[in-house]
Amino acid sequence: MRKTLTQFLVEQQRVGAPQQLGFLIEVVSQACVTIANAVNKGGIEGVLGALDQENIQGEVQKKLDVIANDIMLAVNGWGGHLAGQASEEMDTIVPDAQTGGEYLLVYDPIDGSSNIDVNGVVGTIFSVLKAPSAAEGRVATEADFLQPGVQQVAAGYAIYGPQTVLVLTLGAGVQAFSLDRETGAWVQTSEAMQIPRKTKEFSINMAYQRHWPAPVSRYVAEVLAGRDGPRGVDFNMRWMGSMVGDVHRVLTRGGVFMYPTDERADMTAGKLRLMYEANPIAFLVEQAGGMATDGARRIMELQPERLHQRTGVILGSADEVALIADYYSKA
Ligand code: P6P
Secondary structure, three states: OOOEHHHHHHHHHHOOOOHHHHHHHHHHHHHHHHHHHHHHHHHHHOOOOEEEEEOOOOOEEEHHHHHHHHHHHHHHHOOOOEEEEEEOOOOOOEEOOOOOOOEEEEEEEEEOHHHHHHOOOEEEEEEEEEOHHHHHOOOOOHHHHOOOHHHOOEEEEEEEOOOEEEEEEOOOOOEEEEEEOOOOEEEEEEOOOOOOOOOOEEEOOHHHHHHOOHHHHHHHHHHHHHHHOOOOOOOEEOOOOOHHHHHHHHHHHOOEEEEOOOOOHHHOOOOEEHHHHHHHHHHHHHHOOOEEEOOOOEHHHOOOOOOOOEEOEEEEOHHHHHHHHHHHHHO
């Protein structure tokens, strides 16, 4: 009989995990079931396509972006365990009316939304921080969220693909749970996901090659040279257009995922957002034995200045990420 998420969380509480944290993860997982159902219904429910509005990122919002955000807000908002929520789809934070909530929840409700209309993989990414406001008996502020990734107490994603899988860390390795649609339960399918240190698979959007910084150009040129080049082996390439999809592959079989800053005016800070994409994914990757940098610096040590700030991302198999960091240090 496989273990459920609920049983796993109770076991974690028995070895010291805060009960409120277990409850928080349970509630987030319920929101992800509801989002999974909305994604699965797709065109039937008319949730495909775009709205004629943009989010704070300046990106056209998909209907499902807003639907998923509303689900996360509503499902996570009633328990009193959160001091506030923040999302890629909302300009600023939503503080909880009560002041006792111990945690802050930050999320990208639908990552990879450009894949929605073509039935590609999408996911929900979430990050959990302690709320400074709880001890001070006050309402949470946006500044409370601006904590570096090393302060995270939990992180995870749900990936909506052929299987619906919740990948989670509470700081003691990375566990995976698959959704059993017949029972509605998340059933544990991995006790410890591990990223191999070595890989022969890289992941980057080649369309922007002319804009890349030199260290990335050098690394990609070497892997493309294959067995006749300095690496001495042939590499494979994958790019899913959905960070959750590419990261899940890296967590499952290794690889290096790259979305570097580049010289385009709107990409000097990168595309991916620090608080609710790079940090939670970096936590998972490090807990699975991998590395996550902005090219040069450890992502989880970056001090956020703004809620929606972006960062370059180079993550995955430790030996590859370290090699690229070496190239950055020499650039
Ligand atoms: P591009 C999705 O919009 C996203 O934020 C990530 O999930 C994904 O890795 C990346 O952008 C894809 O970007 O420029 O290849 O469309």
